[in-house]
Amino acid sequence: MRKTLVVVLAVAVVGLLGAAALPLAERYAAGQIKAALEQDGQTSVGAVEVGLLSRRVSLTDVRSQAFGGLTARRWEVRGLPESLGDLLEGRTPLSDFKLGDPLRADHLELADAHFTDADGSSWSVGSLSVDGLDLAPYDPNAAGPYRLEILAARIARALRLQHIEAANISYGLAGTGDSLSMRRVAIDRFDRGSLGALAIVGSEAVPRNTPDAAFKIDDMRAKDVDLKRVVAQLGERSWQPGRPLGRIAVSSASATGFGGTLLSHNGVSLEGISLETTHEAVDSSRSRLRIDDLILRPADGLEGARLRLILQAMGLSELKLGFDCAGVERRGKGELGIDRCALAMTDLGEVSLTANFIGADETFWRGIDDGDAILLSRSAIALASARVTVVDKGMIDRSIRALAAGSGQSSQLARANLARDIRTYQPPDILITEDLTKLLDTVARFIEQGGTLALEARPDPPLGLAAARGLSITAPDLVSLLGLSATLSR
Numbered sequence: 001m002r003k004t005l006v007v008v009l010a011v012a013v014v015g016l017l018g019a020a021a022l023p024l025a026e027r028y029a030a031g032q033i034k035a036a037l038e039q040d041g042q043t044s045v046g047a048v049e050v051g052l053l054s055r056r057v058s059l060t061d062v063r064s065q066a067f068g069g070l071t072a073r074r075w076e077v078r079g080l081p082e083s084l085g086d087l088l089e090g091r092t093p094l095s096d097f098k099l100g101d102p103l104r105a106d107h108l109e110l111a112d113a114h115f116t117d118a119d120g121s122s123w124s125v126g127s128l129s130v131d132g133l134d135l136a137p138y139d140p141n142a143a144g145p146y147r148l149e150i151l152a153a154r155i156a157r158a159l160r161l162q163h164i165e166a167a168n169i170s171y172g173l174a175g176t177g178d179s180l181s182m183r184r185v186a187i188d189r190f191d192r193g194s195l196g197a198l199a200i201v202g203s204e205a206v207p208r209n210t211p212d213a214a215f216k217i218d219d220m221r222a223k224d225v226d227l228k229r230v231v232a233q234l235g236e237r238s239w240q241p242g243r244p245l246g247r248i249a250v251s252s253a254s255a256t257g258f259g260g261t262l263l264s265h266n267g268v269s270l271e272g273i274s275l276e277t278t279h280e281a282v283d284s285s286r287s288r289l290r291i292d293d294l295i296l297r298p299a300d301g302l303e304g305a306r307l308r309l310i311l312q313a314m315g316l317s318e319l320k321l322g323f324d325c326a327g328v329e330r331r332g333k334g335e336l337g338i339d340r341c342a343l344a345m346t347d348l349g350e351v352s353l354t355a356n357f358i359g360a361d362e363t364f365w366r367g368i369d370d371g372d373a374i375l376l377s378r379s380a381i382a383l384a385s386a387r388v389t390v391v392d393k394g395m396i397d398r399s400i401r402a403l404a405a406g407s408g409q410s411s412q413l414a415r416a417n418l419a420r421d422i423r424t425y426q427p428p429d430i431l432i433t434e435d436l437t438k439l440l441d442t443v444a445r446f447i448e449q450g451g452t453l454a455l456e457a458r459p460d461p462p463l464g465l466a467a468a469r470g471l472s473i474t475a476p477d478l479v480s481l482l483g484l485s486a487t488l489s490r
Helices: 002-038 084-088 147-158 228-234 302-313 362-370 373-377 395-407 411-423 434-449 465-472 478-482
Strands: 043-051 056-064 070-078 103-116 122-135 159-172 179-191 194-206 215-226 249-259 268-281 284-296 319-330 335-345 349-358 382-392 452-457 484-489
Touching: 002 043, 147 159, 147 228, 302 395, 362 373, 382 395, 382 465, 395 411, 395 434, 411 434, 434 452, 434 478, 434 484, 478 484
Parallel strands: none
Antiparallel strands: 043 056, 056 070, 070 103, 103 122, 122 159, 159 179, 179 194, 194 215, 215 249, 249 268, 268 284, 284 319, 319 335, 335 349, 349 382, 382 452, 452 484
């Protein structure tokens, strides 16, 4: 019993001594870190705090001339991989950090940070929080006018993090004085060019010396975004604008709340854009793009006056559009399909397209994935079928009214003259055949009667790129070459 008591007392004494010594050790480590940071003569730190047990380092009032100029009111890192001995000696990633160095931490926070590049462009961040930071070594050697873009891509290829969130971000362009800002940005599960989720709230582009945003989006979101091809291309030493960047894969994305003077001065408003992609199999996917409530209204200026006259003649105050397009990729079968792309026009009607392409070979898919137009031109892909459908829901009558108002004719005469012109139309450099005459007659009857007009193409054999070049020869038989037909229904 007496021995046990002695052991307990000894442990307690050691614990008390350790607890008393810990603040001294932390103050000593803070001094060592502050000295290490300021030894380059370019950096000053107002105060340093160290938590040895949590491996935490906090810096306040940081100022550095490195990388062009950096200031931060507060900078804190927790969960550093360095040992207690390293921290006591002032060795941290912040002490002697260079571009290309690795960096790991459980948590990082930054407050009121400002960065100015050598060319005068500037960044500012109100607050930044990062969890699970893991930056692997990367090549920092980049030169030329696009050095920053190349360097950012290389950092992205080396970076992993669980979550990052930033508020009140602003970027000022040195050459123009224009600025870009975002109220909030959050990213989950970033892994060397791919990310699980992205949210951007309150983004604006503001021209120099102008209080109002030229363009803004209230909310942007995306899930399962793969940027690996893009960052790989951007990270190449020889990259420059105009070179292919590759395809960005995304499972879902949306943007809502469009605004700004650039749209309003042109009489344009837009509610939202969304994209969804689902994978039916490893080599098969289906995508859908929607544009909701795109509205065109007459604005100030000559073009606005012209639009106002046209809309008034059609009995409309605005033109309201919606776009919905769905397509499918079946790489294993070499197929690319447009299930249905429809442009809906309120009080006018709808125009839709369906199409099916076959022979989509490896060259075609590499061209799509790499964004290489030259590869696409060498592909064996061919058009198997296509169908354009026009549904009249007031489109014909309103268009005829506008045509009549502009030409000083009655609506009845304007309709009859338009139908006659279509029937007698002879496209230049096209062989005029009986089948083409029948097709034009069907279109003319659509003008006279309304209803639903369907134009269908079924080329036999399917129309490949080589055959498509034949369309430029003198007087091709377009109807036979494309397998064109037209039908009219009520």
